Amino acid sequence: MHRKYVIIGNSAAAVGAVEAIRRNDRNGSIVIFSKESQSTYSRPLISYYNQGKVGRESIYFRPDDFYEKNDCDFRPGTSVVKIDIHSCTITTDSGSDEKYDRLLIATGSEPVVPPFPGLDTVSNVRTYTSFDDALALEELISSGLSRVLIVGAGLIGLKCAEGISKKADVTCVDLSDKVLSSILDDVSSDLISDHIRSNGIKLVLGNAVKAFSGNKAELADGSRIDFDVLVIASGVRPCASLFKNAGGLTGKGIIIDDHCRTSAENVFAAGDCVESVDMSTGKYKVMALLPNAYMQGECAGSNMSDTECVFNKAIPMNALTLFGLHILTAGSYTGEVSDDSEGNDIRRFYHSDNRLNGYILISNIDKAGIYTSMIRDRVPLDTIDFGLVRKAPGLMAFGRVYRDKTLGGKS
Amino acid sequence: MKRVYVNEEWCLGCHLCEYYCAFAQTNETDIARALKDKVIKPGIRVEEHNGICFAVSCRHCEEPLCAKSCITGALTVVSGIVSVDTEKCIGCYTCILNCPYGAISPSDKGAILKCQLCSDNTHGSPACVKGCPNKAIVFEERGM
Numbered sequence: 001m002h003r004k005y006v007i008i009g010n011s012a013a014a015v016g017a018v019e020a021i022r023r024n025d026r027n028g029s030i031v032i033f034s035k036e037s038q039s040t041y042s043r044p045l046i047s048y049y050n051q052g053k054v055g056r057e058s059i060y061f062r063p064d065d066f067y068e069k070n071d072c073d074f075r076p077g078t079s080v081v082k083i084d085i086h087s088c089t090i091t092t093d094s095g096s097d098e099k100y101d102r103l104l105i106a107t108g109s110e111p112v113v114p115p116f117p118g119l120d121t122v123s124n125v126r127t128y129t130s131f132d133d134a135l136a137l138e139e140l141i142s143s144g145l146s147r148v149l150i151v152g153a154g155l156i157g158l159k160c161a162e163g164i165s166k167k168a169d170v171t172c173v174d175l176s177d178k179v180l181s182s183i184l185d186d187v188s189s190d191l192i193s194d195h196i197r198s199n200g201i202k203l204v205l206g207n208a209v210k211a212f213s214g215n216k217a218e219l220a221d222g223s224r225i226d227f228d229v230l231v232i233a234s235g236v237r238p239c240a241s242l243f244k245n246a247g248g249l250t251g252k253g254i255i256i257d258d259h260c261r262t263s264a265e266n267v268f269a270a271g272d273c274v275e276s277v278d279m280s281t282g283k284y285k286v287m288a289l290l291p292n293a294y295m296q297g298e299c300a301g302s303n304m305s306d307t308e309c310v311f312n313k314a315i316p317m318n319a320l321t322l323f324g325l326h327i328l329t330a331g332s333y334t335g336e337v338s339d340d341s342e343g344n345d346i347r348r349f350y351h352s353d354n355r356l357n358g359y360i361l362i363s364n365i366d367k368a369g370i371y372t373s374m375i376r377d378r379v380p381l382d383t384i385d386f387g388l389v390r391k392a393p394g395l396m397a398f399g400r401v402y403r404d405k406t407l408g409g410k411s
Numbered sequence: 412m413k414r415v416y417v418n419e420e421w422c423l424g425c426h427l428c429e430y431y432c433a434f435a436q437t438n439e440t441d442i443a444r445a446l447k448d449k450v451i452k453p454g455i456r457v458e459e460h461n462g463i464c465f466a467v468s469c470r471h472c473e474e475p476l477c478a479k480s481c482i483t484g485a486l487t488v489v490s491g492i493v494s495v496d497t498e499k500c501i502g503c504y505t506c507i508l509n510c511p512y513g514a515i516s517p518s519d520k521g522a523i524l525k526c527q528l529c530s531d532n533t534h535g536s537p538a539c540v541k542g543c544p545n546k547a548i549v550f551e552e553r554g555m
Contacts, residue, residue, distance in 0.1 A: 012482075042483050042484065044482045045482070045483060045501070048501055053501060054501060058483075058498075058499060060484070062484055063484075290480070290482045290505070291479065291482075291509060294479050295479050295480075298479065317508055317509075318508075319503050319505040319507070319508040321503065321504070326504060328504060328507070328508050330508065365507060365517075366507075366513070366516065367507070367510075368504075368508050368513075369476075369477075369506075369508055369509050369510035369511055369512070369513060369515075370510075370512070370513050372508055372509060372511070373511035388460065392460070393513055394458045394460075394467070394513060395458060395465075395467060395512065396458045396459075396460045396463065403417070403419060404419070406470065406512065407417035407419070407465060407467060407470075408418065409414070409416040409551075409553050
């Protein structure tokens with residue numbers, strides 16, 4: 001049977017799906033709709049592009065022949081405006097309809113832009129989640145507009161700050177008094193703030209932008225900041241409205257099960273647009289991260305092409321480098337904390353009920369994946385030498401039976 | 412596919428595997444000249460504790476979490492070997508965040524470093540195995 005797969009979106013989740021579908025089905029047709037004009041590129045690389053560490057040609061997530069090799073009908077610059085889950089049809093912005101046998105919604109996330117009073121009086125406002133944003137910012141800065149105000153000191157704001165710091169005078173404002181509050185705890189956050197300041201970024205924390213008037217920001221404490229370019233980096237939210245409007249089940253994102261199925265028959269979803277179970281807490285959560293996106297996309301693609309696949313190992317995780325300092329984190333920061341830090345070498349482990357829930361490593365990140373797998377696989381801590389593995393990450397702590405299986409190849 | 416397997420009880424903790432790995436990466440012909448006064452960065456690393464020792468290198472997983480997590484597309488599976496394109500790799504360490512065996516490490520060149528079973532150098536088959544004096548690591552097909 002010739003099956004028609006339709007994919008809305010063109011980032012990691014879409015790529016994961018295409019690669020899985022083509023492992024199982026060489027004959028079905030795959031149509032990919034992307035509102036952007038580029039071939040699939042790595043979104044996290046945009047700050048590396050601004051920094052000059054990645055060239056324009058190296059931002060792409062897959063080789064040039066990806067669509068051709070996987071026999072995909074790629075339609076860039078085409079938005080999908082409607083899904084009809086009853087007639088199995090999608091409608092594009094040009095008004096044309098497309099039927100699907102299996103649909104993947106991989107629409108990603110969109111930047112949150114709070115309704116600041118006076119925002120419409122500001123010239124040169126950007127968000128920072130797409131390659132177009134990176135290109136636009138580069139152009140503005142190189143035209144001599146060098147004072148950049150970034151609203152938000154989270155992942156997006158700080159990577160943006162790092163990306164442009166050599167060419168611009170950067171101030172970063174956040175209403176939280178901690179940077180990276182979504183991925184760090186208070187202790188580790190303070191260390192990072194100091195590090196960022198020592199690299200020339202002005203951080204204004206615990207202070208909110210109240211309003212803009214022209215290219216001037218008024219803050220809650222009454223102070224003012226003049227700027228040339230404004231970057232809104234106040235987080236992202238899942239692009240779930242297409243599916244919601246179609247009558248599908250959504251929370252903050254599109255709700256999926258461990259097969260990446262949605263509430264609608266033959267409709268799957270993956271990546272930043274979904275809400276799925278976080279293994280580290282057992283609760284539904286939006287985990288907008290590239291590794292989860294790829295693996296959910298792959299799982300969806302596999303199930304769409306009739307090869308059963310379960311993906312139930314999603315956890316929050318981040319590998320981040322800021323001005324040369326490496327930060328690796330995973331899981332959730334709940335339970336008791338064991339702190340094995342020494343100076344600026346931060347090692348903090350959160351655990352409860354005999355399980356590791358989360359960790360934060362800064363500076364020495366060697367073998368961090370061993371901790372990630374302990375969270376993902378819910379390894380009972382009393383079956384390993386937890387004290388040893390915290391200080392000396394390795395398979396030593398896991399005992400002979402585990403090693404004979406994983407390293408020795410014995411079943 | 413042939414992989415490197417560990418016979419833990421035979422490991423002497425001599426670290427020769429690490430030296431042979433580092434040597435293989437240099438593509439030089441003389442191990443002494445290649446490594447003299449160098450801090451080595453091997454793709455295989457010996458763990459030691461309380462008299463127990465064993466060597467750990469990439470398992471070339473059938474379902475490689477490192478490659479699936481790679482944000483640039485630098486990590487791919489080439490004929491079963493999990494391989495890194497060091498030109499494309501930006502050293503973000505998302506793979507290190509995901510490898511359950513601790514088998515990937517930062518390189519000195521801003522990318523990552525991992526075992527590619529010597530498919531990427533002149534040795535052709537794993538130099539660590541050839542250099543192991545006690546068959547504590549072997550290169551075998553075990554149908555896994």
